[in-house]
Amino acid sequence: MIGNLFVPIRAVAQAYAKQNGLQIDWSDPSATSSNLAVITQTPREFDFAGTPWPAHFHYSAPSMTVTDGSRWPSRGRSSLARR
16 A cells, blocks of 8 residues: 555656666665665654664754755764764
8 A cells, every 4th residue: 555655756766777777676675775874854843852762773963944045054073973
């Protein structure tokens, strides 16, 4: 059922992979997922400070909103956890 939602996206992804010579096992649902990292953003309303996360989750920073049309603010060093 949910898989049907991805049919149009999958067709585009398969065409891109073929055009660029990528060998992907489309029968494996995790074939296009990263083994290294998945980086996401959470709206400030859902960013609950102090939430205990599993050991493989790395909290980087609170959500930031840029509303003046400028580029993402530079903070010098990245706040992403490095291990």
